[in-house]
Amino acid sequence: MTPAGAFTKKSTENRRANKKPEEIALSQPEKRLEIPFKITVTRAWSVYLGRGLAGRIGDFVDLKAYSSLVLVTDETTDRLYGEPVAAILAQSGKKVLRFSLPVGEIAKSPESLAEGYTFLMENGVDRSALLVILGGGVPGDAGGYLAASYLRGIDYIQVPTTLLAQVDSAIGGKVGVNFGGKKNMVGSFYQPKTIIADVDFLKSLxxxxxxxxxxxxxxxxxxxxxxxxxRLEHKKDADFKAAELIPIIERCAALKAKVVMADExxxxxxxxxxxxxxxxxxxxxxxxxxxxxxxxxxxxxxxxxxxxxxxxxxxxxxxxxxxxxxxxxxxxxxxxxxxxxxxxxxxxxxxxxxxxxxxxxxxxxxxxxxxxxxxxxxxxxxxxxxxxxx
The missing domain is CATH 1.20.1090.10 (Dehydroquinate synthase-like - alpha domain)
Incomplete structure (x- = not known):
């Protein structure tokens, strides 16, 4: 653990642990929690939270209803999870495409966004497609804005793989990219069809x-x-097991749901x-x-x-x-x-x-x-x- 109260350098610590994705994301599912969002009578979706959920994406969204499925990740997430998650999506019988963003804030640059548009256009992705955004906050922001702006908006779901994304950034529909050296200067409020938070991903963080x-x-x-x-003040150490994290993530998601529903x-x-x-x-x-x-x-x-x-x-x-x-x-x-x-x-x-x-x-x-x-x-x-x- 880095010394208390210190900033860290960009280093090898920012790499994920060397774990096989099958062991992390595709374990046997446990009982799942559902945190419902209802913004208006015409829009309602849920955050699904638990273990082993990534192996059952089709249980939470009707993949067969879409013309094609586009898995959007960053390069690190794609290396760890791209192949097994793409295989899960392919079980729907639909064409699965994979688009990988660069790692880091460069993924939220206008140039990376343009590459995303080009990829979708060259592969004939239409308005009936679904973007499946797999990753942390940066892919979630960039991929969400790609979905919001391509063909005036196509459906997407969030499959957050980091703790930050599961408790915060994947929830609420804020999507955007950076511009002029400033964060999130271009963006939109564009809600996902659903959010699938599998805590098994956190083992690799x-x-x-x-x-x-x-x-x-x-x-x-x-x-x-x-x-x-x-609860956090009284915790004796900084280590968390999945059983400890699930109720904490659930509480944070519920708090954000309440705020978003009041002021989307x-x-x-x-x-x-x-x-x-x-x-x-x-x-x-x-x-x-x-x-x-x-x-x-x-x-x-x-x-x-x-x-x-x-x-x-x-x-x-x-x-x-x-x-x-x-x-x-x-x-x-x-x-x-x-x-x-x-x-x-x-x-x-x-x-x-x-x-x-x-x-x-x-x-x-x-x-x-x-x-x-x-x-x-x-x-x-x-x-x-x-x-x-x-």
Whole structure:
């Protein structure tokens, strides 16, 4: 485990463990949980959560109803799981195509998106096809936007393979790509037909990917669910077995379902609660080379937001040490010595919650209760950043 509270370098730790995909994704199915989404009377879908679900994709979506099936992954996921999952899809009797994105944020570039369009066009993919997106947050974002924009929208499902994707990014229909050096500048709200979260995939994750997911889980706990935060606070170590993860993933998915159903396209402001820690987190990602460390950026962002909350008298001063202790326990950073406050402030203007040129923050009234649309004096932001950028 990386030392507590440290950023990691892009290294071999970001590679998946050397496990056979058949042992990970295609085990015998156990009892599954279903978390239903119902946005309107015309749209309803579910998150299916359990073990061994990847081997039974056809149980959750009618594959035979589509003209063809396109498996969209990144190169690493395709190497690990592409062949066995494609074979499962082929059992439907439909033509199966495989498109592999590059690994990392480059997959969300306009150039990679154009390659996806070209692949679909050259293979005669029509509006009756289904995209099956297999992977973590980046393939989910890029593949989802590919589905949303190709032929004005074709159906897709998400099969998330990382903890971060299973608890957060695969749920809710936010899809998009990067542009002009900024994250998610082009995108849409486009919901999948279903989401199949098989926790057996998590056995292959390197520690850094687990930390990415744990940061998002802690986000839910801090902003929405005190009991969830305290469950993690009282955990003695940073290791999780599948039996421990399933109820945690289920709780996070249910929390996000509730928010998305209330504010699917971010019109009322309710969905902004999901951005706790992301205001400064996204600025940090833009200002430094943190590819593959979204959880580290969010962790740092939660520290900044928590300290600001305490300085404004919203959050008890005793809460911030508790929060930072839990982050450190799970190997997540509370400082960012590689950037300056000025670099972070320069990137805040690109935050999508900005209104009238001023960032709108998600802060804490207490652990488990976030407050959206908060204005914060820039002098206070600069003061807190000076404390933690060291």
């Amino acid at each position: 390197p520690p850094q990917e687990m930390r990415n997911g744990l940061a998002e889980i802690l986000k839910y706990g801090l902003a929405m669910d005190k009991d969830l935060f305290e 396209t971010e019109r009322t402001g309710a969905r902004a609660i999901l951005n706790f820690g992301h205001t400064i987190g996204h600025a940090l990602e833009a200002a430094s080379n943190l590819e593959g460390q979204h959880g580290a950026a969010v962790s740092f962002g939660m520290v900044v937001a928590s300290r600001i909350s305490a300085r404004l008298g919203m959050l008890s001063a005793s809460a911030t040490p508790r929060i930072e202790a839990v982050l450190k326990k799970f190997g997540l950073p509370v400082h960012a010595p590689q950037v300056t406050p000025g670099e972070l402030l320069a990137n805040l203007k690109f935050d999508k919650k900005t209104s009238g040129g001023e960032p709108r923050w998600v802060l804490l009234a207490e652990i488990g209760r976030g407050v959206v649309n908060c204005k914060v004096p820039q002098a206070l932001v600069s003061q807190v950043l000076a404390e933690v950028c060291r």
